[in-house]
Amino acid sequence: MNKVEVMQAAQSEWTWYRMKDVKLLMEHPDFDEHLQKWAQESLMCTHNRITSIYYKDKDKNYISGTLAINMNPDHWEDLNILHYYIDANRMITIGDNTWLLHDMSYEEWDHYILGCDYPVDGFMFVVNAIIRAFFGRMDEIEMQLKEIEFKMKENNGGKLLREIVDLRNQMTRWNVQTVALKEIRFAIEEVFPDLVKDAQTFHTLKVRLSRIQMLQTAYEHEIDTLLKIDDNVANYRSNNIMKTLTVFTVLLTPMTALGAIWGMNFKNMPELEWKWGYLASLILIFGLTGLTYWWLKRKGLTGDILDMNLEHQSKRKHKKNMPHSK
Numbered sequence: 001m002n003k004v005e006v007m008q009a010a011q012s013e014w015t016w017y018r019m020k021d022v023k024l025l026m027e028h029p030d031f032d033e034h035l036q037k038w039a040q041e042s043l044m045c046t047h048n049r050i051t052s053i054y055y056k057d058k059d060k061n062y063i064s065g066t067l068a069i070n071m072n073p074d075h076w077e078d079l080n081i082l083h084y085y086i087d088a089n090r091m092i093t094i095g096d097n098t099w100l101l102h103d104m105s106y107e108e109w110d111h112y113i114l115g116c117d118y119p120v121d122g123f124m125f126v127v128n129a130i131i132r133a134f135f136g137r138m139d140e141i142e143m144q145l146k147e148i149e150f151k152m153k154e155n156n157g158g159k160l161l162r163e164i165v166d167l168r169n170q171m172t173r174w175n176v177q178t179v180a181l182k183e184i185r186f187a188i189e190e191v192f193p194d195l196v197k198d199a200q201t202f203h204t205l206k207v208r209l210s211r212i213q214m215l216q217t218a219y220e221h222e223i224d225t226l227l228k229i230d231d232n233v234a235n236y237r238s239n240n241i242m243k244t245l246t247v248f249t250v251l252l253t254p255m256t257a258l259g260a261i262w263g264m265n266f267k268n269m270p271e272l273e274w275k276w277g278y279l280a281s282l283i284l285i286f287g288l289t290g291l292t293y294w295w296l297k298r299k300g301l302t303g304d305i306l307d308m309n310l311e312h313q314s315k316r317k318h319k320k321n322m323p324h325s326k
Helices: 022-027 031-043 108-113 119-154 158-191 200-262 277-298 309-320
Strands: 005-008 015-019 049-053 061-070 080-085 089-093
Touching: 005 061, 005 089, 005 108, 005 277, 015 022, 022 031, 022 089, 031 080, 031 089, 049 309, 061 158, 080 119, 089 119, 119 200, 158 200, 200 277
Parallel strands: 015 089
Antiparallel strands: 005 015, 049 061, 061 080, 080 089
């Protein structure tokens, strides 16, 4: 498609101008100075923007802007750019829209759009196709969420936190892209209130935006829950590590203290002359260590040290509580 395609709607009341290159619009005789200025502004635009103009003379109302959509979470710099201009009698789209066809052919795509009553209806059909593509990406995020939840149940490590944060960043980027579509929805309602009031395409647009927002909110909540769980588990690990180090330090204190005392090189140390001094020192060291361990256990300071396999603990407790057959 290297030229301006001019397609007449089925009702012969509005026209769709479709092209790949914005420069073609600037050279086309059907477009006045106003549209040529819009084309010049759109030439270098690679971000989301929208202009909505509402006049007393409703035939002059229009919306225009640029949609910069990315469908590849691994390469966010790869953008599908769509420039658009919609008024009462024409729809102008600039950009490659083959990625929106889904399971439709070009002929079916054109048939659906040109069968709409007004240009804004046809444009809403395009926006609905974009949201439909977003649902596919939401399904991928759902699968990633389930995989992370399964991994967290089995083992929670530092790598898993990076995966959760990466998924959170993906959701943030998808939300930003959805905001642009929401803005278009309100601009359409602002500029063409009478035309879209009972339009099926506008109803579909509102419902799909509500659905995508519901999914994004639910997934964000789930991701935030995973981050909180990971944070709690990390704190639990840190507390148990500190607990373990403290227990070992306390247990070894008698051995360290007595070893330090009997390791001194004073000349007059009566214990050095005792026949059973070595055995007595060992008994005293291990006796005090055992007494210290008993005291720690009685205080409940030695339980579940570094035991993070919660699923294993649950199964073990369940097995213990099951009635034994005779």
